[in-house]
Amino acid sequence: MTDRFDLVVVGCGVAGLSTAVSASESGLSVAVIERAPFEERGGNTRWTEALMRMKNEEQVADDFEEHFSANSGFNLDPSLVQEAILPNESRSQIVRGLSFTDPELIFTLADKAPESLAWLKKFGIKFSDMPTYLITQSTTRIMPVGGGLALVEALGKAAEDNGVKFFYETTANKLILNDSGEVSGVEVTDGQGTRKKLHGHVMLACGGFEGNQEMQAHYLGNRSRFIRPVARGGYYNKGEGIRMALAVGAAPCGDFSEYHAEPIDPRSGVSEPIVFVFPYGILVDKNGERFIDEASNTVDAVYEQVARDISEMPGGVAYCICDSKLDLVPNWQRTVRSDQPPIVADSLEELAGKLGIRAENLKATVEKFNSCTRPGEFKPLVKDGVSTVNLDPPKSNWALALDKPPYRAWPISSANCFTFGGLRCNSKAQVLDADGKPIRGLYAAGETMGLYYGRYTGATSALRGLVFGKIAGKHAAESKGELVGEGEHAAA
Secondary structure: OOOEEEEEOOOOOOHHHHHHHHHHOOOOEEEEEEOHHHHHHHHEEEEEEEOEEEEEEEEEEOOHHHHHHHHHOOOOOOOHHHHOOOOOOOOOOHHOOOOOOHHHHHHHHHHHHHHHHEEEEHHOEEOOOOOOOOOOOHHHOOOEHHHHHHHHHHHHHHHHHHHHHHHHEOOEEEEEEEOOOOOEEEEEEEOOOEEEEEEEEEEEEEOOOOOOOHHHHHHHOOHHHHOEEHHHHHHHOOHHHHHHHHHHOOOOOOOOOOOEEEEEEOOOOOOEEEEHHHHOOEOOOOOOEEEOOOOOOHHHHHHHHHHHHHHHHHHHEEEEEEHHHHOOOOOHHHHEEOOOOOEEEOOOHHHHHHHHOHHHHHHHHHHHHHOOOOOOOOOHHHHHHOOOOOOOOOOOOOOOOOOOOEEEEEEEEEEEEEEEEEEEEEOOEEEOOOOOOOEEEEEHHHHOOOOOOOOOOOOOOOHHHHHHHHHHHOOOOHOOOOOOOOOOOOOO
């Protein structure tokens, strides 16, 4: 069975749906391929709050481009970075295909974000700076009311109203190339195991590989055995989009050895069961020893590195330990979204027994920590500089002694929100080959587009999918009819 469309979108999160709606608004016939059933459509978008790094609906945060620039790659050749100030078409072949965070993409993301939010409002989306799980913040954020689920429902309805055809419980397998080497469709397998071909330009918006243990082990190494997707949608993201594009010569981009990490309660099965209360206590490993400065900055600036470090601990787990002074922190309960209660004890010895830690080790760690704290004015909602002295590792803020039972503890493991490695794209969301030339007929957006290195520029992932999905849909409409060549074959 063969179906023909102007555009075939693989993935049904904010990136895929933005593409589908944008393209269908421009008159294209569009198909959307979604591995999940209708009830769980939306990938990671469905389960996220979809925070956006904005001051308001018209302006991105002050540190938006600065943060991306500081996390654009590692040990880059300065002569190549200097060349990146040129428009993409004026750069050398090396730079056009280089794996780094392209400043042209960041400028486009920042420039087009306000109009993309205004576009969403046409479909009933409203935005707010309502309180989130971040009770301390280093930047500004807003969010759609109703979170990512609201985006999926609003854009999904708009796509349906525009005549977009959805194929649920369907998996993309291979890209189809015509005789000119251009992407002209995709082979898919439906829920009954039937293979068929869908023809048209192709948008890959099917996530990263956080749901693929083999790819995680290949790229992330041994620590991957302890890492799970942060939400149910991530299990559907198995990396086929990235693999299919690499197979036809796409250039990689984004740090394939890293992922956006969050500290979660491994006992919990709810979506995103974060534990962000650790800046007000201490973190210890299975041996009862501290291993990190728990409060070097506000929690939004440090939680990712904390979660990554936890993935390197024995068993991939650590324990956050607080005492009753945690109740001095207003609304601390917002920072814990596990449905499992804390482990409570009236003494360190009792707590150690419940955690499976040697009591003498935990007691020695807490006593040493307490002896290195110093008097200061505790200000829980701002960095207060109340720090330890002569302690390694130090604790830079909110360092109150743990000496007032009952003690409360949460186990913490590292969860994978999404992987960083993806495909090199230009500012039109076209996938580029190793020489930096667009692969005609092929787009990527969302997690499938590689963009991040080092530290995740928080609250930009949903925005990335929205902006470049919308751009891709419009560009596909402008490029309608450009594919040539009658023959076709599936990429190996």
